Amino acid sequence: MKPLRQHQGVAVPLLRINIDTDAIIPSREMKRVSKKGLGQGLFAGWRYRYEGDEKVGPEPEFALNQPAYAGASILLAGANFGCGSSREHAVWALAEYGFRVLVAPSFGSIFRNNCIRNGLLPVTLPAEQVETLADSLQPDPQQRRIKVDLEARVIETADGRTLEFSIDEAARKTLLDGLDAIEVTLRHDDAIQAFKAADRQRRAWASLWPE
Amino acid sequence: MEQTLFDKIWNDHQVAELDDGSFLVYIDRVFLHERTGSVALSSLAESGRAVRNPAQVFGTVDHIIDTTPGRSDRTRMPGGEAFVRAMRELSRQAGIRFIDIHDRRQGISHLVSAEQGIALPGLTLVCPDSHTCTLGALGTLAWGIGSSECEHAMATETLRLKKPGQMQVRCDGELPAGVTAKDLALHLIGRHSAAGGRGFAIEFCGSTVERLPLAGRATLCNMAVEFSAFTALVAPDEKTLAYVEQRPLAPAGDQLASARQYWERLHTDPGARFDLQLTIDAADVAPTVTWGTSPQHAVAVDGRVPDPRHIADEQERRTTELAMAYMDLAPGTAVRDLAIDGAFIGSCTNSRLPDLRAAAAVLDGNRVADGITAICVPGSSAIKREAEAEGLDEVFRAAGFEWRESGCSLCFYAGGEGFPTGARVISSTNRNFEGRQGRGVRTHLASPATVAASAIAGRIADCRETTARP
Numbered sequence: 173m174k175p176l177r178q179h180q181g182v183a184v185p186l187l188r189i190n191i192d193t194d195a196i197i198p199s200r201e202m203k204r205v206s207k208k209g210l211g212q213g214l215f216a217g218w219r220y221r222y223e224g225d226e227k228v229g230p231e232p233e234f235a236l237n238q239p240a241y242a243g244a245s246i247l248l249a250g251a252n253f254g255c256g257s258s259r260e261h262a263v264w265a266l267a268e269y270g271f272r273v274l275v276a277p278s279f280g281s282i283f284r285n286n287c288i289r290n291g292l293l294p295v296t297l298p299a300e301q302v303e304t305l306a307d308s309l310q311p312d313p314q315q316r317r318i319k320v321d322l323e324a325r326v327i328e329t330a331d332g333r334t335l336e337f338s339i340d341e342a343a344r345k346t347l348l349d350g351l352d353a354i355e356v357t358l359r360h361d362d363a364i365q366a367f368k369a370a371d372r373q374r375r376a377w378a379s380l381w382p383e
Numbered sequence: 384m385e386q387t388l389f390d391k392i393w394n395d396h397q398v399a400e401l402d403d404g405s406f407l408v409y410i411d412r413v414f415l416h417e418r419t420g421s422v423a424l425s426s427l428a429e430s431g432r433a434v435r436n437p438a439q440v441f442g443t444v445d446h447i448i449d450t451t452p453g454r455s456d457r458t459r460m461p462g463g464e465a466f467v468r469a470m471r472e473l474s475r476q477a478g479i480r481f482i483d484i485h486d487r488r489q490g491i492s493h494l495v496s497a498e499q500g501i502a503l504p505g506l507t508l509v510c511p512d513s514h515t516c517t518l519g520a521l522g523t524l525a526w527g528i529g530s531s532e533c534e535h536a537m538a539t540e541t542l543r544l545k546k547p548g549q550m551q552v553r554c555d556g557e558l559p560a561g562v563t564a565k566d567l568a569l570h571l572i573g574r575h576s577a578a579g580g581r582g583f584a585i586e587f588c589g590s591t592v593e594r595l596p597l598a599g600r601a602t603l604c605n606m607a608v609e610f611s612a613f614t615a616l617v618a619p620d621e622k623t624l625a626y627v628e629q630r631p632l633a634p635a636g637d638q639l640a641s642a643r644q645y646w647e648r649l650h651t652d653p654g655a656r657f658d659l660q661l662t663i664d665a666a667d668v669a670p671t672v673t674w675g676t677s678p679q680h681a682v683a684v685d686g687r688v689p690d691p692r693h694i695a696d697e698q699e700r701r702t703t704e705l706a707m708a709y710m711d712l713a714p715g716t717a718v719r720d721l722a723i724d725g726a727f728i729g730s731c732t733n734s735r736l737p738d739l740r741a742a743a744a745v746l747d748g749n750r751v752a753d754g755i756t757a758i759c760v761p762g763s764s765a766i767k768r769e770a771e772a773e774g775l776d777e778v779f780r781a782a783g784f785e786w787r788e789s790g791c792s793l794c795f796y797a798g799g800e801g802f803p804t805g806a807r808v809i810s811s812t813n814r815n816f817e818g819r820q821g822r823g824v825r826t827h828l829a830s831p832a833t834v835a836a837s838a839i840a841g842r843i844a845d846c847r848e849t850t851a852r853p
Contacts, residue, residue: 250702382478
């Protein structure tokens, strides 16, 4: 997994509450048994114009399609971003599109875990501060880039204001070092094996055996 | 020290406390379905890792498979077959138990877990599906995860977790006639918002919950994820134990005796502390329907769409306006009597036998209104057989409902099947998100009885009035 320490980029605001993972990647865009090929389907319901069920071109009103936000890698969103379905495809789609940092007052909890497992930084800030960040992008979001520093836990606006954020140490370490979670856990394999041995005594009824 | 039900299960699964403040937690069971499980299995294989304990991993097909009678691997969705076949083949390679499309045990993952005894009180169970919390109804500590976490669970038999906070939701009293667990869940979310349970493991308790059948408890726990909770639990009681002991994978003989002993201590000790307690008076709950695009947009069936001008917070006002525009509703519109185009009964929320019976009681002797597409999809093949043995399928068919094979079906668009663009649909499912049941489709969530009553009326209806008819 790609480590993330500092990141600077174009930010795009999508300031509505409860943006769910069906909106981030609709079911019909999850076409293959793969983590790839999902970027095109990102926000498909909002991002494209349709005739019937056919896409007929980009929806110019949608922020991601506006030149001001071209190449955006930081998403500013409303509370409870990524609620709903556990589909990790939402995170794979955001990452494939080019997002590296998401900023919102809160996140869906499965979605947030999925972000951390895929090197996408979820930053939690109060709604007013997310609005402040969004305001700081104008008049030219391409020039007025945002800087995110995970080591220092701060976000800096283009006009030099800094906003501190907190993040749990487990998530921070995983992202900073791009750690493979399975590998890290298997460092505790002795503890797992010891637990299992004791557990098989204590809760023998809970074990299943191959058919 | 007094412990909660959650404490007891958590403590018995805690492998280690790590120096970053997280915990390594033992996972007893993993369940997979073809949409996200297939990706987890294929990615695990690609990384050169094995499923460590295949005996604890199960899979089925429910999300993408066709639910029309006479189905095969073919799906309406182009390429959907690949998910079904990958799931089958990868399960075989990994050596896990796989319940295939024509297996008598096939059904929606969380229903199969309960019916087969894969989920038992006091176990931890994870599945790459957000509605895994449904199994809290049996006192199983079960929650939804992503595909990567699922790989982790299969490769290590553990997950790394932060310990969630604990919330008690107490509901006492008798639910009024025509009011169900679904109405209670929507009422809770409507009152405390779709983020009201964020960061919490919830325990539902109180006399109302004790009286609920297991199916109703499943509905209640199922909707906990729409409340943004980590998961939900109901303490197992005699009703629970009588059910789980009969399951094919339940412990037997001496093992059952020791399991029973273990299960009997699975309740919150008097005086145990919760971080937050909410109470609901059952008498305050009415048949509840959503008007918008979040489960928190819930009102009593005789309620109205809000007026955004009365919402002080700007972001919330804007979000409400967007939801109203999508739903094509004006401020102050009465929810009741909104004309509908479709009605759906199914999903891991409301597709169990008591749900189908409640809907059939409303439908019996009635006909779905002209022009309404009405579909019923039993939650599992077993439920379908039981319903047919009772003649419920005849009631549904006679009323003008399609009667299908089990699966997730029109709860969402995954199988490539949706209602027509712009259709207004009343649905016994869990999510009214934009595009969930088809592009531009406007979903109103409700109980099975309300869906049935509305299908007959051709508009959103109060099931208490329909059931009153002879």
